[in-house]
Amino acid sequence: MRFVERDRVAPPKWFAMEEARNNRFMLVDYFGMDEKSLSQTRSFEPVEFSYTKDSSQLEVAEALHSLFEGCCAFCESELSAGLSVHRFRPSSSATPVMDTSSAHLYYAWLAEAWQNLYPICENCRPKDPFHFPVTSNRRAPLPQHEDLVAFAERDDGRWPSFPLDENPVLVDPCYDRKLWRHFRLFPHGLLDGRDRRGRETIEHFDLNRADLQAAREATFEWGTERVKEYLTNANATAPTALLDPGRLPHFGGWRIALRELLGNALGRARPSDNLGRELNRLKDLPDAMDRFNDAIGQLSAAEHQWYVDDAINPEEQLRAGMGIRDRTYDLPSKVEIHNYKSLEKIEVSLPDPPKDKPRAAPSLLILGENAAGKSTILEAMALALMDPGTRRALRGLDPNKMVLDPKYLGGDADPLELAQVLVSYGDTDDKTLTIRRAQDNTLAGFRDDGIKNALPVFAYGAFRQYLTSERRHVRHRHVRSLFEPDELLSNPEKWLVRLSNDDFEMVARALRDVFSIEGGFDVLERDEKEVYIVGAIGSQPDGPKTRTPLSLVSSGFRSVLAMLCDVMHGLMNKKINPSFQTLDTARGLVLIDEIEAHLHPRWKVSIMSGLRSALPGVCFIATSHDPLCLRGMGKDEVLVLERVREVSEQGLPVHTQTLVNLPDNKDWTIQQLLTADFFQLQSTESGEARKAQAEVEDKLARGVRPEDDQAVRDYLSEMSAALPIGDTEVHRLVQQAIAEFLARRRTVTQNRLRDLRDETKKRILAALEGV
Template sequence: MQYFERPSQPPAILKSPLTQASRKSMLEYWLIEPGRRSQTSVPIISVNEDEHLLREALANLNRQRCAFCEASDRLEVHRFRPAGNALPMSRSSDAHLYYLWLADAWQNLFPICPGCVPIEPQFAVRGSRCPLPTREQVEAYVNSGDGLWQFGMPSEKAMLLDPTEVRQFAGHLIPALDGGLLPGSTRGAYTIAHFDLNRGERRHQRYITYQQRLEELRSCTTPSDLSRIDRLVDFATLEFGGTWYLLLRRLLNHLPVNGIVRNPTPKQVGPALRRWAKARDAATLLAQAHHMLQREDARLHASDKQAMAPEPVVESITAIHIRNFKAIEQLDLKFKGAPARSLARSEPLAPALVILGENATGKSSILEAVALTLVPAAVRNALNISLAELVMDPAQLGVDGGDQATRAQIRIELSNQHWVELTIDQQAHGHSSNLDNQQVPVFAYGAFRRFTRTSQRTSPHAHVRNLFDGNVLSNPEPWLRHLRQDRFDMVIRTLREVLAIDGDFDVIQRAQESDILYMVTAISEPDGAFRFNRTPLHAVSSGYRSMLAMICDILKGLMNATIYPGFESFQSARGVVLIDEIEAHLHPRWKVQVMSRLRAALPSMTFIVTTHDPLCLRGMEQGEVVVLQRIASADSQAQRQMPITIESMADLPPVADLRLEQLLTSDFFQMLSTDDAHADRRLARIADLMAAHANGELSAEDERVLQDFNEDITNALPIGSSEVHQIVQLAVGEYLAKRRAASSQRLRNLRQAAKDQILSALERL
């Protein structure tokens, strides 16, 4: 890291209509009535399609290099101070506002490589954060339209090193010969951890670069080679130039050559090296200094604790492997990788999975397997489940009198090569992982998610037992009533993301004179006056109450230090939420938005849910939906011992691009028609109907079905031909008849065979 100057004038892109509109949306939020603003999440500030232009402007700041690790790499736009929800959060209802007003300010934007992008929106300060800007200051900034914050950057003691403010890094960062960076100060330690400057790839790059330059330096001991020193000390233009200077600075301190000053400035390094190169025993002196530097590095590494910024509490799930668990002989599920960060979303959504399938395809079993594997032993024991009974029973898969499997195994792979594994046999079970003392918070809910009128005592398994026994959830109102005000506002900000599906509200108030919580909505009268409607929280719809109870159960658990040590905010909290039949109790309007709303409310939590309803697929992307089906093992490509197996379908269409009609009739739901189930069953018999028609044995109702089918075929063909029409009829009819019970591989073969028959018929015309 090294100092570079930022031009005083912002680039033209920050004056574009799109970026001005972005700042205006920030201002609209800033001007919300303070009570409501404290219970409303900060907006996502984005520069949309203009981001590549801003990226180009920022890349020029540091000669196309990352501002923090100095690598010549692909660059992104980084907000040095987070655009809201900066961690750690203070005990204030306005803590989420830091540093929203600087989201698009020129002084807050830096070029960053993907590897340096922080995991969390951390921005620690020594002492208190700066005062919030006034309404007038924010309005003046937005109205100026140029993206330049005119009122000075926050007056606070930031723990992170800013390369446009800090000019001397020698007291903060100590580069070692092996490419590692050691902290020379508390700020240095925070900066190294925050930007992950010692990640393996970058550390190795620095090591190789240092070794190459040191080797070149060894050859600069003759007059003809002295000119090469100038290139080696042109720190501003060199990749890793800042840390290379700091390494040379350390090396020169060990060179016993007259006239070489200790701790030279960048401009003094070149003359010092020239003086060394002219020494009679220059090579020997350099070798001795190199050896002393190695010994010094060893001492520094031994004393380096690097404990200033702890690792994330949990990881994200990347894959689930299940063997011989209940009715699942073998199943492997992979999660889509997290999307790249951008200004459109400073914190990417965590992985999520929606599991579809008919009854008895193992959807609930997957959730149970994940929960039992991830929860601590105390929770597993408190559930009082006979684990031995969960080992696969062959009778459930078509084998009468077969021997029960000897062992069930569930392995969950996490990011950063971490994993957790649970094995179960008839006598005992074993649990292992490489997470050390970390744990993944788990919240699990079955299809029955009602709550009692009273609050229940907290137990070790309180947040997962509903999945296993349908136990009612605790009434959230007593918990909400007794929260500290800043925590209460934080909870309502998160609840609003989901509960606003039924219509937005202004605030949720705790009545002083009673224990009732009120949802307050301002209604505008014709004369411009406002009337406030106060609805008791317990009077909302059953679906609303069900969702409220579940989300509050999650939030309550996250704020529990036993379940989630080090909790700071719901936006950064990481864990796993399991929900069976997520559509239960929900109005269609809720079903369409429930997944996108849940993921917006808890963007770092991994959601794994099951559903029968296509409406719940809205908000999911390619690779975030799996379809399970029970098929004959002989029809599967995988090697199975049981005659019936559960398979995850492959080659599913992109769910985000499908209309509801297409969703229903796609492989996601294996429905042939969206009219009704009776018509769906008749369409599956098209091949039989065509044969019956040839024999004159069709009923009037079946005749209509076949006629509609023929019209669909006729309308789809570009030209008319009775021969082609007949071939297409037969090909499509055979495909529809066999499609429903087909495995993924057989479905591909059926689809291709039908296409080949139709193409062959058309080519003969």
């Protein structure tokens, strides 16, 4: 890390553009809400600054690139592949939480402030972007109205009263000049923290990655060699590149090391920050080279001692007394299922977070025909990720019924002895659940190996109604719905009226994203028994209000509300989720079978995006039969299961496979979704029309030629009528290609069908090129 004077580059002109000005005035309106509305409303999504040529915010990224001379602000690596824009203070819900009532507001007012924006490489992006600790547990006061107005009216993007009245723990490369107070660079490239600020900054931005250590070691070697050349050459002057690194990567770390080396060589406990002067003083000494070599030796010895002392790793040092947050494991990156129920071998990979919402958790929607294994995947994942105590509490779990038996899929092999679910966490260790057939004690059929999952897990079956009362807390409460179809959820209203004021407002903020599907609300209110949805009648905010009891909303909405409140209840329970701070930052995994159950089409279109907005840090994995639920899912966030009638590796005549790398469906019509790989319907026409189509395709498969059958001829003419093919020869070639496609498509697998489509497209294109 190096100190950079921010004012040496002027703020980009984007801050004077209409988009930026509108956002600043929206900020004034947001903080100008009445107290109740502000406490129940999240701040709006900030701009995700893009470094693409067609982006209106390109100028911001370019200015940051120039300010830091093409390097990452935190690790100093060269940004050869472009940059991302990082908000030093998070745009909302900063943790650790100091005051629950205002936690969601920190630091919304700096989301688009020039002083808060930094260039960052992908590898330095914090795993916890909300983490921003301050000393003495005291954050800056919330902004006054006049500060917000002044910020909105100026065109340079600078927050008027900066720096804030607080003491951040993380080191700021544009504010903390004396970086040597917080960091120490060793000869082999290891960056050490001298104090809490240095150690937490290294941890937060992962500044001791192996590639960084190697690069810093090379810079250290280069720098020490240049110093030695200077010390041994009587006529040499101190090389500019040695003292003024400019664009070269990792020279901020080198200057920290050089300062310590010169201090040790000169016997100074506090050497001057003027390194050129100190270097000249050393050169004037007769034993300058010996002193410098001794200084390198001292630093190497300190590095060796660091490794001796840190048989505990740096992270545990931080836990031991420096106040680092507790870390949880990441979401699983991949789940492999082997021989579980009807699934011989299935791999489910979670996608990366959406690029336009890097702080959001990834999610996945699983599609497939009945009996393809959608619910089975959810069961296997839930069993593998829940703790053994929760698994024991579920009634009726029989491992003998969970291990694949080939005879149920048409095979003649003996029943298999075990099933396995392997959970991968990227670079960390894996977790494995092994399920064996058990003769006497069914609980003995489950064995867990590897790391323990730290994320709260929730699992819900297709039937998600709730009681009029509240269920008592049991450890399997949040997963039993998936395994026990008759299980009813708790009445959410009982829990909502019992919450503290701050927690109720926090839940209301999350619910607003889901209520917006139904039309939204102004605020939620409650008395000792009920919760009320309060909304304005008409467009006048000061006009009359409606006050609707929560119990009177639609049944579909109630089922979503019951499930969502059950998830929030679990996330907020310190016994289940000890690291909980806010619903904005809470992490977890929610498995939902048939997400579309009980929902109106308006809800189906928005349910996935609504849930993901309500709990942005939670990963939702759901199954569905409905194309409307694909709305809200991006590229790589959909998985399709297909039953294949061909012999598998274990000789099964029928098995399930996955279709991945599906196209982005954002702009597709419902008919396109239904007839594409997502749902694999050959037609959305009536039963009679499909029957007539099937009869024609049967004839084609038997080799009937169009010229010999009027029905076949009419059908092919209809298929090719819309194409611009006036030439009879071209018309015949197109019809022939279509005929062969229709004849073959009913007997091939979905993966082979893709190849068949490509072949047909090429043949039609070749015919059209002759027009």
